[in-house]
Amino acid sequence: MFLPIRRLVAVVPLVLLPLGAVAACGGEGTTTDCSIDACTVTFDRGVNANASILGVKAELVGVQGDNVTLRVAGQQITVPVDGRQEVEGLSVQVQSVTQDQVVVRISQGGG
Template identity: 40%
Template sequence: MNTAAPRIAALFTSAVLGLTLLAGCSSDNVDCGLDQCTVTMERSTSASASVLGVEAKFVSADADTVTLEVAGEQVQLTKGQQAVDVGGLQVSLDSITADQISFQVAR
């Protein structure tokens, strides 16, 4: 009995799954794990990232609050606030500086 074919099929399936997971984050400013990504953006109105299959765009920020558009919905995030559900994803703010923001998106 030849056991090479099932092994090759399993290896191919694992490789495709791995590439699919990595494709969930397609921007240079996105760092992903298995089901969670950290996004770092410049505080500019043109900043955006593709993350876990949705587009996240910077809208505005002040000292404590960031407004983002995630999956077509605007959401306000405050540092220390629990994650907010947006389009089936959990979004939370990590940090705000004078130059950039950092937030997490999780499944």
Template identity: 45%
Template structure:
């Protein structure tokens, strides 16, 4: 009987290579988004996220390395906590500066509150 020992590794079959590439891409996308939420949904890019909070629940989201939380809403004014700082936002106002982020109120309804959180260019 003859035993052959190979040095180096044999190439992976194309299906295993494709599966590994797909898994790496999925993991990369998840890390890039870096979002999680409770009572909210997020839509994130590299430097900005839109967070839609459900009203009437303890709604929060972890985005861009910080937490955003809905504190309260009344009429067209909402209070949110972003990066540990509370800020009141009104429909139509310019972005509020909070901990190196620009926060704006996109919409308020009876069911949800939508804000946009973006990294400041210098922060």
């Protein structure tokens, strides 16, 4: 009688784990849209914009023309609009830059 309850108690946290990972994204000066293995982050320009996503911190450092400088997992990288760069097992792609915002997709496993 107690065995099924113990199994249920052991299984429920594992089932809910992906939901916690999805919900655990957000930051300052940003909006995020996350799935289990990727997040699209919209950084507001002109503020100290950062987000905690996929277990790392991503920060907008600056924009120079079509090049966006970010700090992802403690490493500073520069990625052109529509370009992609790998850092710490993550793929960082700059999707768009406007006067007010920078949209970046960060995904696990280089995808």
